[in-house]
Amino acid sequence: MELSVSLAPDILFFIGGFPVTNTFFWSLFISLFLIILILFVRSRLKLIPGGLQNIVELLLEGGYSFVKSIAGTEKKAKRLFPLVFTMFVFILVANLATYIPGQSAVTLHKEEGVVSVFRAVIADYGMVFVMTLITFLITQIVMIAANGPFGYLGKFINFKGPMQFFLGLMDLVGELAKVISLSFRLFGNIFAGEILGAVMLFLAPFFVPLPFMFLGLVTAVVQAFVFAVLTLVFITMASEIPESEVSKSEPV
Amino acid sequence: MKLLEALGLDLRILIAQLINFAILVLVLWKFGYKPILKFLNDRKEKIEKGVEDARRASEKLEEMEQREAELVKAAKKEAAKILEEAKKQGEINRQKTVDKAKEEIGQIINQEKAKMEAEKGETLREIKREVGDLIVSSLEKILGEKMTDKKDEELIKKIVKNLK
Numbered sequence: 380m381e382l383s384v385s386l387a388p389d390i391l392f393f394i395g396g397f398p399v400t401n402t403f404f405w406s407l408f409i410s411l412f413l414i415i416l417i418l419f420v421r422s423r424l425k426l427i428p429g430g431l432q433n434i435v436e437l438l439l440e441g442g443y444s445f446v447k448s449i450a451g452t453e454k455k456a457k458r459l460f461p462l463v464f465t466m467f468v469f470i471l472v473a474n475l476a477t478y479i480p481g482q483s484a485v486t487l488h489k490e491e492g493v494v495s496v497f498r499a500v501i502a503d504y505g506m507v508f509v510m511t512l513i514t515f516l517i518t519q520i521v522m523i524a525a526n527g528p529f530g531y532l533g534k535f536i537n538f539k540g541p542m543q544f545f546l547g548l549m550d551l552v553g554e555l556a557k558v559i560s561l562s563f564r565l566f567g568n569i570f571a572g573e574i575l576g577a578v579m580l581f582l583a584p585f586f587v588p589l590p591f592m593f594l595g596l597v598t599a600v601v602q603a604f605v606f607a608v609l610t611l612v613f614i615t616m617a618s619e620i621p622e623s624e625v626s627k628s629e630p631v
Numbered sequence: 632m633k634l635l636e637a638l639g640l641d642l643r644i645l646i647a648q649l650i651n652f653a654i655l656v657l658v659l660w661k662f663g664y665k666p667i668l669k670f671l672n673d674r675k676e677k678i679e680k681g682v683e684d685a686r687r688a689s690e691k692l693e694e695m696e697q698r699e700a701e702l703v704k705a706a707k708k709e710a711a712k713i714l715e716e717a718k719k720q721g722e723i724n725r726q727k728t729v730d731k732a733k734e735e736i737g738q739i740i741n742q743e744k745a746k747m748e749a750e751k752g753e754t755l756r757e758i759k760r761e762v763g764d765l766i767v768s769s770l771e772k773i774l775g776e777k778m779t780d781k782k783d784e785e786l787i788k789k790i791v792k793n794l795k
Contacts, residue, residue, distance in 0.1 A: 386637050386638050386639065387636075387637060387638060387639020388639050397643055397647070398641060398643070398644065400639065400641075400644060403647060403648065406648065406652075407651060410652075410654070413655065414655065414658050414659065414662075414663075417659055417664075417667075418662060418663070420663075420667065421662060421663060421666055421667055424666075424667065424670050426674060435667065436667070436671060439664060439667055439668060440668075440671055443668060460664065461656055461659065462656055464664065465652075465656045465660070468659075469652070469655065503639065504639070504640065505638070505639065505640055505641070505644055505645055506648050508640065508645065509645055509649050510652065512649075513649075513652070
């Protein structure tokens with residue numbers, strides 16, 4: 380038995396030159412699962428909820444009111460909810476899917492060696508990076524829409540004074556650092572959990588990995604929540620015009 | 632670049648993931664969140680309306696009950712009044728009838744009395760005449776002879792007067 384750890388996902392096969400990695404494969408799988416699940420729930424919506432509908436209702440209603448409480452207005456909540464909630468659900472399901480027993484045993488034999496078909500989607504930086512990029516881009520777009528293109532630039536580069544200039548540059552760095560911190564927080568947590576689990580399983584296959592698995596379960600839920608909420612907060616913050624500028628344009 | 636390679640970042644896969652995620656968001660939103668949230672909202676409104684309706688209905692019921700009670704009270708009062716009046720009227724009617732009956736009875740009695748009086752007079756007169764005739768015939772037989780009409784009559788009258 381050997382323990383192999385790779386940062387990069389393994390390529391399962393090629394479709395016309397397009398490399399299909401095991402994480403991409405699984406992200407498709409999870410997407411399909413989510414779509415089927417929600418269509419199923421939707422097709423049999425009942426006035427008196429039961430079973431699955433109860434859970435979905437609870438998540439949707441709770442999620443929506445939570446998004447609204449942070450976004451502030453109904454309009455903002457309506458726009459942000461689909462993205463934020465999908466991020467949460469996708470990350471959550473992707474993380475929890477690694478706990479399906481037996482899936483790690485499904486492997487594909489190739490000439491380079493044995494490749495497992497399933498791998499935690501979030502333990503692939505690619506998927507996390509894509510979602511972070513979405514957050515980052517929307518944040519910038521919202522900021523431009525709220526402040527205007529010059530107001531947006533003025534946030535980062537200004538010549539009001541040496542201190543303000545320095546702070547503007549710091550904001551620029553902070554904005555870019557958001558991408559790194561947001562993505563690597565999620566990726567690092569899940570990847571570390573995966574590695575830890577694998578190492579524990581390698582060292583002592585019985586009972587010892589259990590506490591780590593419980594910890595991983597908590598991480599799976601918490602990180603999904605954190606990522607979605609941070610996205611929500613970033614975009615909401617970007618949509619708010621700083622008070623100093625409001626008071627300047629509207630003298631009371 | 633080494634890092635990107637180590638992380639396994641492939642632009643094609645990133646784009647594919649982006650599209651995949653975008654489709655996921657879109658589908659979940661259009662066919663999932665939106666209709667389900669609308670459904671939940673509708674249901675919420677329906678429940679609110681139901682509760683409101685129930686509240687209104689109970690309010691109305693209370694009002695109706697109150698009105699009913701008032702109505703019953705008024706009806707009872709009215710009935711008591713009518714009964715009282717009827718009693719009074721009945722009393723008056725009875726009194727009237729009784730008076731009338733008394734009057735009638737008195738009349739009848741008076742009439743009968745008068746009739747009896749008349750009859751009595753008639754009978755007496757008849758008796759007197761008969762007795763007179765009888766005495767005349769008896770005296771004729773006793774005396775054996777006819778007295779003169781004048782004497783006879785005087786005598787009879789005297790006797791009859793003494794008889795009385």
